[in-house]
Amino acid sequence: MIEDLITGEKKLAVVGLGYVGLPLAIESGKAFKSVIGFDINENRINKLKNHIDVNEETSVEELKKTTIQFTSDPTTLKESSIIIVAVPTPITNHKAPDLMLLESAQRSLEQICPGELWWCKSPQNTPG
Numbered sequence: 813m814i815e816d817l818i819t820g821e822k823k824l825a826v827v828g829l830g831y832v833g834l835p836l837a838i839e840s841g842k843a844f845k846s847v848i849g850f851d852i853n854e855n856r857i858n859k860l861k862n863h864i865d866v867n868e869e870t871s872v873e874e875l876k877k878t879t880i881q882f883t884s885d886p887t888t889l890k891e892s893s894i895i896i897v898a899v900p901t902p903i904t905n906h907k908a909p910d911l912m913l914l915e916s917a918q919r920s921l922e923q924i925c926p927g928e929l930w931w932c933k934s935p936q937n938t939p940g
Contacts, residue, residue: 820845825892833898841880854884
């Protein structure tokens with residue numbers, strides 16, 4: 813599988829281009845020939861296509877060098893062999909992770925890629 817990602821025979825997608833997802837997509841794009849960067853925020857996608865990262869997670873130079881296919885079209889994810897979901901899981905007032913965005917991403921991906929294998933791991937530890 814890794815060889816297929818390196819040669820571009822298979823695609824990797826990163827869903828959620830925030831402070832975790834964008835750097836992950838950028839670094840993946842350095843190693844793999846075909847990477848899709850997906851975000852539901854069309855304005856964010858348009859800015860990234862124009863080499864602007866308003867979150868300042870990466871530089872203009874890095875964005876100019878990347879070959880990532882930035883998109884807000886969820887059907888593009890069907891082209892991917894591997895999809896990494898990197899959406900926020902903020903902490904609620906009750907000190908529990910808010911999984912709303914992760915669950916929303918899961919529901920959307922289930923419709924786009926039915927029958928695929930899922931494994932979700934949050935990098936965030938539950939406080940307490």
